[in-house]
Amino acid sequence: DAGITQSPRHKVTETGTPVTLRCHQTENHRYMYWYRQDPGHGLRLIHYSYGVKDTDKGEVSDGYSVSRSKTEDFLLTLESATSSQTSVYFCAISAGTRSPYYGYTFGSGTRLTVV
Amino acid sequence: GESVGLHLPTLSVQEGDNSIINCAYSNSASDYFIWYKQESGKGPQFIIDIRSNMDKRQGQRVTVLLNKTVKHLSLQIAATQPGDSAVYFCAENKGNTPLVFGKGTRLSVIA
Numbered sequence: 001d002a003g004i005t006q007s008p009r010h011k012v013t014e015t016g017t018p019v020t021l022r023c024h025q026t027e028n029h030r031y032m033y034w035y036r037q038d039p040g041h042g043l044r045l046i047h048y049s050y051g052v053k054d055t056d057k058g059e060v061s062d063g064y065s066v067s068r069s070k071t072e073d074f075l076l077t078l079e080s081a082t083s084s085q086t087s088v089y090f091c092a093i094s095a096g097t098r099s100p101y102y103g104y105t106f107g108s109g110t111r112l113t114v115v
Numbered sequence: 116g117e118s119v120g121l122h123l124p125t126l127s128v129q130e131g132d133n134s135i136i137n138c139a140y141s142n143s144a145s146d147y148f149i150w151y152k153q154e155s156g157k158g159p160q161f162i163i164d165i166r167s168n169m170d171k172r173q174g175q176r177v178t179v180l181l182n183k184t185v186k187h188l189s190l191q192i193a194a195t196q197p198g199d200s201a202v203y204f205c206a207e208n209k210g211n212t213p214l215v216f217g218k219g220t221r222l223s224v225i226a
Contacts, residue, residue: 033213042204043159043216058213090158103149104214106158 003027006091006107013114019078021110023091025071031094032074033104036060036087043090049074081114088112123202125221134192136220138205143186145207149214150179150190153202162190162203192222200224 004025013019023032033048035058045058047066055066063085065077078085088111092104128134140148146167151159165172165179165188172179178191188205202221206214 035216040218042218045213045215048213092158103161103164104159106160108156108158 004091004093004105004107006089006110008110009108010111011113013081013112015082015114016080019081019112021076021089021091021112023074023076023093023107025074025093027093027095027105028071029093029095029105030071031096032068033092033094034058034064034066034074034076035090035092036085037090037109038087046076046089078112081112083114086112086114123219123221125223127223127225128195129225130197131194134190134195134199134222136190136192136203136222138188138190138217138220140186140188140205140207140217141215142207142209143183144209145215146209147207148179148181148188149206150177150188151204151206151216152199153204153219155201159204195222195224197224197226 007022031050034046035043036046037043044060046060046064047055047058049055049068052068052071065079067075088109090109091107094104149164150162152162153159163174163177163179165181170181176193180189192199200223202219204219205217208214
């Protein structure tokens with residue numbers, strides 16, 4: 001997707017290891033989000049950021065931390081990966097929170113498997 | 116790109132027919148609603164949005180209807196095409212809070 005990239009695209013990791021996923025944007029948007037997508041649950045918010053060094057928790061934040069040291073990068077860290085964190089992770093960006101800026105732009109996702 | 120083999124409600128529609136995808140949203144205070152389309156292997160893409168002060172909004176081949184009384188949102192796709200095959204999500208929010216997504220519906224177009 002134009003303006004937003006996620007890395008890596010696929011990762012297999014062992015239980016108990018730390019993992020960091022990266023979201024990079026070239027749109028200079030203020031807001032960035034991390035969602036996970038699982039069967040039967042749709043997209044659930046993990047953490048989001050409303051500016052450099054400004055972050056807040058979503059509904060499924062346990063076991064995850066985030067950092068945003070510059071506008072273009074939003075990192076998601078699984079502090080000690082568990083099998084329940086096997087999922088597809090999506091990053092999204094938005095220019096604002098009031099119309100007409102609500103429409104999020106999503107990245108292509110990262111498939112993470114914890115074995 | 117990635118997608119998930121979701122165990123979703125599925126709507127099967129003949130090519131050329133109209134499709135109606137429904138969504139029951141959860142928060143009566145929500146004032147903004149969006150429909151997203153997710154094709155296999157890709158992230159969700161914005162289709163159309165509607166604010167709570169509206170009942171209907173039309174785009175190109177798509178119409179969104181909002182019934183606040185019963186907290187119901189629908190997406191109508193006219194003359195459904197094979198390229199419309201995807202998973203469709205509704206999303207809602209209030210004020211400046213992050214979007215909350217529904218679980219999605221899979222649309223399958225029969226050629």
